[in-house]
Amino acid sequence: AQSVTQLDSQVPVFEEAPVELRCNYSSSVSVYLFWYVQYPNQGLQLLLKYLSGSTLVKGINGFEAEFNKSQTSFHLRKPSVHISDTAEYFCAVKGGYNKLIFGAGTRLAVHP
């Protein structure tokens, strides 16, 4: 069965500092991985996705993630965060029948 573990429930960081949000997955089938962002009281917005090809994936808002098959990881990074990046971030793996299996989420808090 597929599952996703987000290793940090909360990540505090100062503005303009780099950040990494960690995600590990388990899957016995072809791996499709996603990062979504959720701002307060809103739906989820796709940040980036890995389907195949290059292991470094670039997304919106300056985020990128690296797929590491040997470590079963898909960590999200941004070299310099802004106050506006404060949100909850979800890592997800595609399961059967096109379903998404989500991690518990990481709350990123950017401080001035």
Add this chain to the structure above:
Amino acid sequence: DGGITQSPKYLFRKEGQNVTLSCEQNLNHDAMYWYRQDPGQGLRLIYYSQIVNDFQKGDIAEGYSVSREKKESFPLTVTSAQKNPTAFYLCASSTTGTGTTGNTIYFGEGSWLTVV
């Protein structure tokens, strides 16, 4: 603009009452989904539908029901049998192909349900 519309945004329900959350999409997607979100628990799948007139239970279907009579609509009914219905509910949709587009799921803005 294409997208997924959920209504109402906020809903209050008395215990023992059924309530229906609306989800409409104009993306021409075949598949639709309902997720429930509770603080600190991520999202859990309630029901999903790959095609009109067909749907399957997700991980937490007890106390919920759905219908899929039209491609663009996938309403969710929270019944009185659902013991802890207060939550944020998210509707989503996608194509069902195996290509790049078919693997992206798009979400609506969500509906808050509070039982009083």
